[in-house]
Amino acid sequence: MRVPLSWLREYVDVQLSPEQLAERLTLLGMEVKGLERWGADWRSVVVGELLTVEKHPHADRLHLTTVNVGSGEPLHIVCGANNIAPGQRVPVALPGAVLPGDRRIERTEKMGITSEGMLCSGDELHITSDAEGILILPPATPLGLDLSELYGDVVLDVDVKPNRGDALCLLGLAREVAAATGATIRWPEIKVEETGGPVTAKLRVEIREPELCPRFVGRWVSQAKIGPSPDWVQMRLQAAGMRPVSNVVDAANYVMLELGKPTHTFNGAAVKDGIIIVRRALAGERLETLDHVERELTPDTLIIADPTGPIGIAGIMGGFDSEITDSTTEIAIESAVFDPVSIRRTGHRYALRSEASLRFEKGQESRLARIGADRVAQLTLAWAGGVLCEGRVDSAPTEPAAARLAFRPARVNKLLGADISVDEQRSLLRRVGVETEEGASGMRVQVAAAPKPLVVDSGSEPTVVAVVPTWRRDLAIEADLAEEIARVRGYETTAAHLPDTLMPAYRPTPLRVRELIRQTLAGVGLSEVVTHALVSPLDEARLLWPDDAAAPAVPESVAAPSGDDIVVTNPLSAQHSVLRRHLIASLLDVLSLNERQGRPDVAIFEIGKGYARIDGRPREWTRLAILLTGAAEPAAWNRVARPYDLDDAKGIVELVCRRLGLSEPTYVPDPRGFPFHPGRALVVGQESGSEAVGGRVAELHPDAVAAWDLRAQRVIVAEVAIGGLDVAAPTRMHVEPIPRFPEVERDLAVIVAESRTAAEVHSTIERHGGVLLRRVRLFDLYRGTPLAATEKSLAYRLVLGAKDRTLTEAEVDAAIVAVRKGLEVDLDAHLRT
Amino acid sequence: MDFESLSGDLHRLMDHALAEIAETADPAALDELQIRYLGKKGDLTAVLRGIGALPPEDRPRVGAVANEIGEAVKAALAERGTELRSVVQAQRLAAEKVDVTLPGRTVPRGTLHPIPETIAAIAEVFGQFGFMVYEGPEIEDDLTNFQMLNIAPDHPARDLWDTLYVDIPGHLLRTHTSPGQIRVMQSTRPPIRALLPGRCFRYEAVDASHGFEFFQVEGLMVDEGTSMADLKGLLDEFAHALFGPRKTRFRPGYYPFTEPSVAFDVECVVCGGVGCPACSKTGWMTILGAGMVHPVVLQYGGIDPERYQGFAFGMGVERISNLRHAVPDLRYYLENDLRFLEQFR
Known part of the structure; x- marks a missing residue:
């Protein structure tokens, strides 16, 4: 969330520098990901006063102005806007100025007259959305002042975690600032003047799905005049990352950023008979949403409708037909609470997520529905005029009280490994708005909540009761309060000591056999690779590497059962859409990449997994794969090159067997042909005790080499299963006595x-x-x-x-x-x- | 023939022999000289044949002289032999001289990939503190990957893990190693100290800092009274082992399966805490996320949260490796360009 510091200061005093504030918020759990200096890209833009405005002698649409910028001679500037008049104060880009987007302003000639700079619109400065007129500054703005001093701001980019929907707004973050600094919060004064008739005469609301819409508050404004919102509002919205639209729409967005309350404003005239119905969509219903997309609604979609049909997708996006337009005068304000799960599902279904839906998904407190409706009405009256109808339509006016949560201060300390007094725990909680009361014995303590709730009796252990503010929906169990205490106190105070509790029982590490093999193979010149488990479905077809089932010599204890490919249903690309069954194709890809880098001698191995679906269940197994090609011993000043051949691969497999304490493997010829050289392929197998080795060693068939577009003459590959790769088993080597009699x-x-x-x-x-x-x-x-x-x-x-x-x-x-x-x-x- | 003349003959013989020995340059020729002078049919024997013509009282005197001379010749032969052998050896050694500055005969030596190497380094440190290595499946069920970790099907936190699903109902490619926590707790009793390395998957477009396949190491410790202070103590040891003596800190974090949750920061390994582009000028680098195991998660693991408490942590292997080896691009790891791999010698 983007937080303009000047706006934040409206609700809380900040004495810290922006960097210090960022650090404090980060240490409190509101991680500041970035600090942006707003206005830092305005250079040489100053406040000027228009002295004269005349028609350009050669162009009807242009004006000739003289501007006092506080010092030196007045400047002659040509301007195309129509909203300027002598006496106004305006932003002036001097020659040499730089505007957002790295736009440079120089002295230019316009229709025969030299312009010594430019008068700027709000859009050109990226502070309002108005591109037509020049930005008119307040009359008292000091002449010659650098505009960045006037409007420059610091915008914090705060990463609000998903459990803290309450902090996705300026007031929420102001509360966190207050917790960090001890400052007090200034709530905006929210009050409205109701001069219209009763709202019930204009608006009726019918909630057909109270489960999905626990509260709906409506208000009605008549005779509003749609236009742009005040410049300062537009500037704030821009700085916070929202596009200004119109005064009424901006009012709703402003309230969302200020209070975290998403609301929606409808063109009241487009709501048939002033009747709003909250219901599920009917099959076949359609709605054109604000983004001009015509959407077919599914029956599990919660919609806002009038008697003629849908006018909005609840909590996500309004309908185009009921949009506020320039001619709108009647405004229906919706300030509702929707079921977070329903909003989330609907957003996913339509691939439509908005700032509003993001906040609904995280849950909304009921109270804000009322406050938000009032605030939007207040700002609408202030910025668009009009008459507010008396009262609210409210489907559930009773607001839940603050929850009470008992906790055991001793347990908090035990969890944190700290020794924080009860009084300090209570005062730390008070800083985040959690009041506390003395507890009693035998209280019910919520240790865990849904989906696996656990409530225990506190017995005689001392307890404290926390009164959880309604906006803190994330505080539900004892450990949540421990976290509040810890974070407000500051994690830098966490003690550090090494555990002095019991050690667990010994367990052989599954990494041991892999480590042995890795070290052994690196020692004989092979380099280890780690490749993608997700591969192209074409790999299998290109290679046709046979399954173990086709080779009886492979011991059953290590043979991978034949099964089907496991396919990713939402792959990022077809190239990585299937879980591999064999590793060899991946090694061929590595060879191909390195060949293209001019590396013909490649000796690599990977210890990785194969995957398949067997009887509807996933299975994973670990394999050793080897690829050898080019020179085994590259030519050097003291020797000639020797190319890798099949015997090298066999020797490596034999070495691995020896290293693991297995006897020599047996070899069975495999004359199948493709993907193997029919005369140079074999099945390897060996089993002794709990350990076994099985798999294939082969020179690839030339057609297989060609299928990978390789330059290599001969490619030797092996893929073997080894008992102990997956499951650690202690192995012991037995020593034979040294023979006493000669052999x-x-x-x-x-x-x-x-x-x-x-x-x-x-x-x-x-x-x-x-x-x-x-x-x-x-x-x-x-x-x-x-x-x-x-x-x-x-x-x-x-x-x-x-x-x-x-x-x-x-x-x-x-x-x-x-x-x-x-x-x-x-x-x-x-x-x- | 008298003693004097015989003795004179013998001395002449000796002088002659010694001169000839001194002139000899070939060890084989020395052997011939030995036979010629001292052999059974040699010159010395020949001279001694005249002994019979001497008076009996002179004979022992001649014998003594002859012995003396024989010994002198033998000694001269031996000395000259030693001399000649050392000359020959010196010549041979001189001839065998090589340019010792030539490079050695390269012994083929492969390299080990930084991902398993980093996992091994992490496992080694935690192994010292009794953490046992476990592994969970990469194709997980939704229940274990999410729900038992306190992430309900429509939990907003699911956005933190963009998931790849497979064509087996209820299954997905695990988005983190955390489901291993559940599997360990279900298969063993406290005290638990477990380390779970492995491959993870996310629906994430590939760039220099993201990938759809990556590796994590999960840690889990559960016992009566295991606290955040234990967590901090262990993580400090870990950070010091891998990055040297450096300041560390906890700051608040968020995971649905831990409460409280923290991020563990280490003083920037590039600038040492002064602030630089690598640490976004904060002076700190986050190396892992951690927290106290959520009571819901303990219960799904079959552990009573009233009696036991524990911590869990999870770290990205590539991140640790990046910081240790200054690897600039995540794509290097699974691309396997030998120009990258061969730098890990």
Whole structure:
């Protein structure tokens, strides 16, 4: 809310500088977001007196004036306005002046006559909306005075929190200033002279929805004369950010800014038979609102109607047909209270929110309906003349009394961790208008309110009863009063000490496994990225990354169930409208961005979530995704470049498994083709104990690389699920005793058909190795003479041993023979010797 | 043959050998000299063959001289050998000289993204004070994201959280990490000290200071008598850990799920409190929002607000990171330009 300081001063004395005031209000919870010097953009605009006004010799519409600006020779200024006459005081922009919008005024020639500056309209200075006439200043305005000294102001931009609708006005903020400084509030004198006939002869109000409109106060002014409101009013409205319209409309807006009470003024002649009906709209009813939009009304919309149909959407916007126009003389004033929820919903429904609806949404006190109606009537009479009818139409004249709220000062201290005496608590509350009374024992204390109310008996604990002013609808429970006490006292007094209460039970952190992986991968040259969870629906179609369900090798404990995309129903853009199921597309986007920056070598990883809908429920799981492309080891003065390949990605997955205490993962070829290179893709799986790893490692199919418009030759990707990424589980590594007896090494060169995989050979050796076989490691892969073209040779080193003895030659031979036989029988292999 | 002439032969032999050893420049040649002079078929042996022609009483004298000479030659060989080896080694070392000012062999080292790094830094500080890490779902239900946090469906405060909804009835993308408070309270009993990091979503157009995806860390502590002074004490420690010794302050704030609510300000990290454009000339920077858990929220968490009280705080991870690393634009984080990421070495 924009608060012109000069206007605020009408209700409360401010001895502080604007900066000090801003600081005090901020520390009281009314955060001042900005200080604007109003009039700071007027430079060299001074008060002048018109000495002569004559017709311009060469142009009918122009005048030739001489102006005394207090010093030096009178200036000759050409002016196009018609409202000027000798003797008037006017704002004069001297040559070199700067007006709002960075408009510069220089000495110019107009139709053959030099103009030494410009006379300014209110619009040109942005202080009134009048662009036709020159702004006429009061006769006593000192000549030569800088206009910014006259009208310059400081406007505070105050962020009023949603629970403090009562402070969305000058008087509300004046109350806060008073609380901060101890000053007293000056209420405007609100009184009206009722010289017309009884209002009931002009206006009848029928409330059909008292739930949605708990109070409606109406007044009627006859014989008003519509015109602009006084300049000082327009200036205030402008400074507060509202556009001046006409005296009657301005009166309503002025009251809204002053009291926080939104009202509406209708052209009384357009209200059929003077009957106002507050009801829900009927199906098919339409209304053209003030913004010239024809709206179809839905039956849950609360409207203001006359017997012929809608004339306004209650609390939000009036109808165009009942708008105050220049010819209006009869004025119906509506000052009502509407249900905040209904107003909020209606505003959303029509995407229509006004300064009025904003205030209605936050709730209105009943009392203000009466006061607001009187104030609008008073200002209308003052600015537009006319005759006010006697009395008000009032649908609910009984005004609720102030609520009484018992609280326990000891509890306030316990919550704040403070030691504030009862007397001080009471005097702090008094500063925000909350009077207090001595409490009794056994009082009902409201600990919590709706939607989960809790009332406790105070028993013998000392209590105080707070009398909550009607405008403070936000004070409903004991803790609310604690907050008032704390903020008025000043939070800078809050003590600071470290908790000395019990520690909670230990819980393993879910970040641990992620931390291990992050540190490990960064250590081998991969950079971590964090990408959007919301992606384009096209990503999935472009990539067709298969679900885990298509890969039985992925352990069930980590496999993501296949499900449907979760779609955002109100996305900001289609590009970010679906929750991703896989991370790879996001990494490809990162690669694409960096390629465009001339970065062909990219090695990145992300630990992030996948999301899907499964059986109508949302599911989330965490994955590790890796992308490698370009040089693994960039060329340097002491080495040549080495490009990343599939083995790097596998090695990284193996490293992660080792780091997490898992055994080596198993690999199953995945010849599906797109999005993978059919000969360079695999499913990875491993499960041991509570930990498991499963997913895919692959070189991307060239068509997939092309779909992302990448320059990279080969892109290696992996996306794996890891047990422990989502749920923390303590893991322990078990140590084997160091062998006391020597181990024996034997090498085997296994010749198999090209179609056999290394995984098959490896598992066959392990299967037949018996209890003595401890480790198997591939150390060579050979193709070529003397082998046939359809063959390859895989050389393994087998390590054998026993816990309790040194193996005999015969034992070792027997184990090797068993392995050899197994290979021959199972894989049709033979051994090279 | 007499003793004198034999002794003379031996001495000549020695002189000759010593001269030859001194002239030798090759360690291999020394080995040959050793064989030639001292070997079984060597010159010394050859000279000693004449010993049989001497009178028996002279023989021991000759033996003594021969031993002496043999030792002298051996010593000369050893000394020369050592000398020659060190010359050879020095030559080799000289030949192996490199330009030590050349850069080292780069060990590949990746970088860690500032968002998880900042979360880890926050978790580390609060972990010291017994705060356990929990995580809640990102796809939340409306009940937990709003209603149980005391934000009714038509509460005007809903405007504070522009929400992205999904096509699962009653569900949305969580707008803050605060629903985690409810989940922690429902799953455990006081004493509670919980930290909840995670991704959040809002319907917000992207610019240098806004994004529709961002990260928060929520904190929650509930026990008998947990007060605002505890909150201030912990937050002071946190601010000092991350930003060094600096003044801090509470000022009033507003959240429907805390009462009282505060904003926690730290002396501007740019100007140190003097006032600058970064802190809008106030000298202060807000780093998080906090407050005492609202009794309605405690009750939804299954906790009796008459017996227990607690505090909660929530901070934007990007904001903390921005202040620590002077990151000028929020978009940097999810864009992942390596020129940004690689600065976090």
